Amino acid sequence: MQPAVFRALLHFIYTDSLPHGARDLEGDEDIEMVRLLLVAADRYAMDRLKMVCQSILCRDLNADTVATTLALADQHNCHKLKDACLEFIERSDDNAMDGVVATQGFKDLKVTCPSLIVDVLENRRKLRKA
Numbered sequence: 001m002q003p004a005v006f007r008a009l010l011h012f013i014y015t016d017s018l019p020h021g022a023r024d025l026e027g028d029e030d031i032e033m034v035r036l037l038l039v040a041a042d043r044y045a046m047d048r049l050k051m052v053c054q055s056i057l058c059r060d061l062n063a064d065t066v067a068t069t070l071a072l073a074d075q076h077n078c079h080k081l082k083d084a085c086l087e088f089i090e091r092s093d094d095n096a097m098d099g100v101v102a103t104q105g106f107k108d109l110k111v112t113c114p115s116l117i118v119d120v121l122e123n124r125r126k127l128r129k130a
Contacts (some may be wrong), residue, residue, distance in 0.1 A: 005036045012037075012049050018056075021105035031060060035072055042076040050078065058084040063096050070120075071113050092125045 001009075011019050018037070038053035040046075057069055058081055066088050073081035089100060100106055110117055 001040060002025040005033065005040055008033060008037055008057075009040050009044075009046075009049075012046075012052075015058065016048070018052065031057075031065065035069075038072065038076060038078065042078075050076075051080075054078050057081055060083060061088045063092070063099035064103055065105070066100055067103055067109045068118055071105070072108050074113055074116055086120060086123050089120050 008019050011017070018034075034053050034056050037050060038050060038057070039051035041053060054073075057072075061084060066085050070082060070085035070089075072078070073085055089097070092100060
């Protein structure tokens with residue numbers, strides 16, 4: 001665990017809140033911090049921290065981050081976050097979906113979690129039929 005993540009974890013334990021930067025998501029480093037905190041929260045069974053991290057990541061979804069976030073959600077049993085990622089992808093128009101598919105995160109997702117790609121395709125198909 002990186003020292004900054006450990007400090008943020010301790011900050012949450014003592015204050016029941018995240019450090020300032022992790023709440024505001026002003027840059028890629030802050031997003032990565034929240035992801036790493038989610039992993040730590042899952043590892044140490046800190047359900048409230050895990051829920052807070054999921055909520056922050058749900059608010060920050062975009063075409064560049066959704067595939068990576070979906071893999072993270074699946075790996076750490078974050079059902080709320082996984083559902084938000086699937087819904088984001090389902091509701092994306094074709095241009096936005098092209099952006100998602102072009103990301104390295106999506107390419108990695110195809111290799112590491114092919115079952116998630118099936119979920120994405122099935123959910124998009126259901127939405128288009130409705």
